[in-house]
Amino acid sequence: MPPTPALEFDSVTKEYRTFFRNESVRALENFSLRVEPGEIFGFLGPNGAGKTTAIHIAIGLMFPSSGGGRMLGSPFGNAAARRKVGFLSENVALYHRRAGKLLRFYGELNGMRDPELRRRTQEMLRQVQLEDAAARNAGKFSRGMLQRLGIAQALINDPDLVILDEPTSALDPIGRVQVREMMLRARRAGKTVFLSSHLLSEVEQICDRIAIVIRGRVARVGTIKELLESQDRFVITARGIDALMFEGAQQNGYIRITVPALKQRATIEKIWLAGGEVMAVNPIRQTLEDLFVELAHKN
Amino acid sequence: MIPILLIAANFVRTQWLVVAIMTAYLFGISGVFAINQKPGETIFFLQWHSFYVLFLAMILAVGAIQSERKSRRIIAVLSKGIHRWQYLAGLLCGCGAIAGLFWVVIACAMIALSRQQTSSDRLGAIFVALFCCSLATAAVALFYSVFLHPLLASVAAPVTLALPYLVQPWNIQIHSAWFPVSGIFYLLQDYQLRSASEIWSVAVSAIVYSLFFLAAAAVIFSRRDVTTSPE
Numbered sequence: 080m081p082p083t084p085a086l087e088f089d090s091v092t093k094e095y096r097t098f099f100r101n102e103s104v105r106a107l108e109n110f111s112l113r114v115e116p117g118e119i120f121g122f123l124g125p126n127g128a129g130k131t132t133a134i135h136i137a138i139g140l141m142f143p144s145s146g147g148g149r150m151l152g153s154p155f156g157n158a159a160a161r162r163k164v165g166f167l168s169e170n171v172a173l174y175h176r177r178a179g180k181l182l183r184f185y186g187e188l189n190g191m192r193d194p195e196l197r198r199r200t201q202e203m204l205r206q207v208q209l210e211d212a213a214a215r216n217a218g219k220f221s222r223g224m225l226q227r228l229g230i231a232q233a234l235i236n237d238p239d240l241v242i243l244d245e246p247t248s249a250l251d252p253i254g255r256v257q258v259r260e261m262m263l264r265a266r267r268a269g270k271t272v273f274l275s276s277h278l279l280s281e282v283e284q285i286c287d288r289i290a291i292v293i294r295g296r297v298a299r300v301g302t303i304k305e306l307l308e309s310q311d312r313f314v315i316t317a318r319g320i321d322a323l324m325f326e327g328a329q330q331n332g333y334i335r336i337t338v339p340a341l342k343q344r345a346t347i348e349k350i351w352l353a354g355g356e357v358m359a360v361n362p363i364r365q366t367l368e369d370l371f372v373e374l375a376h377k378n
Numbered sequence: 379m380i381p382i383l384l385i386a387a388n389f390v391r392t393q394w395l396v397v398a399i400m401t402a403y404l405f406g407i408s409g410v411f412a413i414n415q416k417p418g419e420t421i422f423f424l425q426w427h428s429f430y431v432l433f434l435a436m437i438l439a440v441g442a443i444q445s446e447r448k449s450r451r452i453i454a455v456l457s458k459g460i461h462r463w464q465y466l467a468g469l470l471c472g473c474g475a476i477a478g479l480f481w482v483v484i485a486c487a488m489i490a491l492s493r494q495q496t497s498s499d500r501l502g503a504i505f506v507a508l509f510c511c512s513l514a515t516a517a518v519a520l521f522y523s524v525f526l527h528p529l530l531a532s533v534a535a536p537v538t539l540a541l542p543y544l545v546q547p548w549n550i551q552i553h554s555a556w557f558p559v560s561g562i563f564y565l566l567q568d569y570q571l572r573s574a575s576e577i578w579s580v581a582v583s584a585i586v587y588s589l590f591f592l593a594a595a596a597v598i599f600s601r602r603d604v605t606t607s608p609e
Contacts (some may be wrong), residue, residue, distance in 0.1 A: 138457045141603040174388060184388065188381055188458035229438060246472030357595035 085240045086137060089092045091146035093132050106132040107295040110146070110305065114273055116239075119266050121286035123318045123367075124377050129376075130275050131169060133245055138166055151240055165238035166328040168330050169245045169275075171229035175218030177226055178209055182235055189236040203231040205315040207338035216369040222249040230258060234265075241265055242273045245280065259285055279367040289367075291374055298374045306370060313343050320355035333358060381460045384466025390475050395439060397476055400434065401483060408487035420491045427484050427567045428508055434560065435477040435512040436539075439519035440532045442469045452604055463596035466524075468514055470592055477512035504565070504575040510584035511562045515539060517591035524599045558584035585608050 086312040093107040102327065105113045106129040135141040139156030154158035158302045173181055186196045194378045204210045206229035212220070217228055226249040232283060233241060241262075256277075262272045262285055276282050282289060283303060290300040299306055315336045326344070327336035336353075338346045347357050365373075392395070401570035405428070413425050448451040456465060483507045492501075517540050539559040542552040561580045565572050570588065 135603075135605050140456055140605045142601065158459050158461050161457065164457075168450070168453045168457070170450060173452075173454055174392065174451060176391070184384060185454065185458060187384055187425060188455065188460055190459055202482040229454075236459075319381075328551075 082116055084113045084149070085116045085118075085243060086112070086120075086148070086150050086273060088094075088112045088133065088148040089146055091133070091136060091143045093129070093136060093141065093146060094144040096215075101236065105295055107136075108144070110297065112290055112300065114271060115288075116271050117266065117269050118262070119262055119272040119274060119285050121282035121289035122273060123277075123282060123289055123371060124292035125371075128292045131244060131294055132295075133292070134166075134242055134273075137242065138164070142371065149277060151227055162236065163239045165236060165241045167234035167241075167243045168332055169227050169248070171225050171249075172230060172349050173217050175216055175223065177214055178217050178220070179204065179213035181217055182227065182231055185232040186235040191236060199235055199237065201350070203235055205340075206256070206257075207231045208367055223251060223254060224343070226250055227254065230261070234261070238270065240271045240273065242275075244275045246274070247278060247279065249324070250276040255281065274313075279371060283367045287328055293374055297369070303367070307367065308362050310369040313338055314349070314359075314361050315343070315357060316359040317350045317355045317357050320350055320353045324353065335361065346347060352357060354373050380463045382544075384500065385455070385465055386471035386475055389469055389472025390441065391470070392569075393476060396434070397479065400423070400480060400534040404480060404483045404487065408491065411487070411491055420488065421566075422505075423491065424484065424488055425563075428562070428566055431477055431480045431484070431508070432515045434480070434536050435473050436519040437532065438476060439469065439473045439516035439521050440535060441528050442473070442520065443523050444528045444606070447604060450605070452500075452520055456604055462600045466520060466592060466596050466599055470513065470520055470588070471472075473516035473520075474509070474513045478509055479511050481512070500572065500574065500577060503574055507558075507562055507565070507577050507581040507584065508590070510581040511559045514584040514587040514591070515559055515573075517588040517595070521591040521595040521598075524595045524602065527565055536600045558587055 088110050091107050091110040091111075092105065095104045095106060096102070110129070110133060112133075120129055122258065123135075132141065136143050137150050137155055139158075148155050150157070151160045174184070176184070176322060182200045182203060183196060186376055192197065201210075204213050205248070207230055209227055213225065215344065220228065224245070230243075230246060233243065233372065243262075247258050248259060252368045259281065260276065265272055266287075274282065274286065286303065288300065288302050289306065291306075299350065315338060317325075317327075317334050317336065318332060320334055322334045325334060325336045327334040329335075336346060341361065347360070350357055407427075411419060424545070443452070446455075456462065467507060467573075517534070519531060519535040522534040522538075526534060537556065542557045542560045547550065558580045562581070565577055565580060
């Protein structure tokens, strides 16, 4: 029996309607996705693709127009399930209170009590390096500090599922590395991380699987290897031939020829017949950015 | 119960400026009344400030959800393991706590001002009824603010609360038990002549009224999107 998914969207459609004008905008359309427990899942998409809408539906801040889903085995919006979930929203907005008290407030809302709450508060402040600022008012924090505090409030309850919407957008490079390490630590502890980010290099580095959402639909989903390594096209690197004859690109004395998989063997034989030497044959590996831009333009 | 109290305490804390200004005002105006005290003014003081506090409870409640949504602070709260009705109950309790604080200040001023002029026999019961009515006012305002813009809600709430007065020109009589907030103004016209059972019935109906509107607000709020996607 397959394990219960940490997060599962089942044909979710979300339509925003304007009250006075009878207009509607579809943010999600038949959106289906399954996030397995224990993985770091990257959630990508251009602005307006419906990422935040999908996340807010999962958390229960919004309701789908049709379809549904489950979070940690419970239907979306279940308060008991949310106690095991940590959520950091895009544009962190917190009350203007002392950082330590604020963390305690959010922990208590999740049903935590002392001494566990006290221990976790200290631990989280240490992890996000705000120990010295615990007595300072969050209203006077810089954007980066607020982001760190937001991460701390999301993780205060030691959640089984962490949903992070642009967690490193306001952080400096050191902060980004620390957040990355926190996510990797969470995975090692068997937690699931659902990461929505525009930082493709970050996603490529740490995510086990990713989904690219375009116009409210999942355009691609899979592991990084599956998505970036094409088995349809190959690059043949050769030397001792005329680049024009093979429509290849010359680089450092080598000719690089891109061919479909079906023409791979014939092209190699043609190179040999022309007196050339085949140095390497590699599947094309796109960067995540290439794939992202390609899908965005295609749709 | 703990999430409700946490949200209530947090709400009171976010309204510290209103609390500070109103408390300072109440102490100040009580001082003015104490210096220039004339017969009958103590009751006028109570009637006047009862209206203020009920109005304040309504204004606090009417903008509570909207300001949380606009500042996006509601996201971090409702993404925790609490129910939406607990959030609403917390806001209502917060409004009630602020109103309660003002009732205590007004009650203290009344006791100090009344001295020989007025008897304080009914005063305790009147203040309990006034507190219950401020809860009812806040509950009605909260109910409308769940699905209306605060501006519209701040019109709809007083219309609902003052319905018995509004229908009077058509000779329609509505029993005060159905509209406790308008009932309390009737009692305040001369509270010393009213019986204890009249005052307590207003208090009880105000509590029932509050619970009814809180439940109705919770039902509607549990089906509404609290955030609109920033995208």
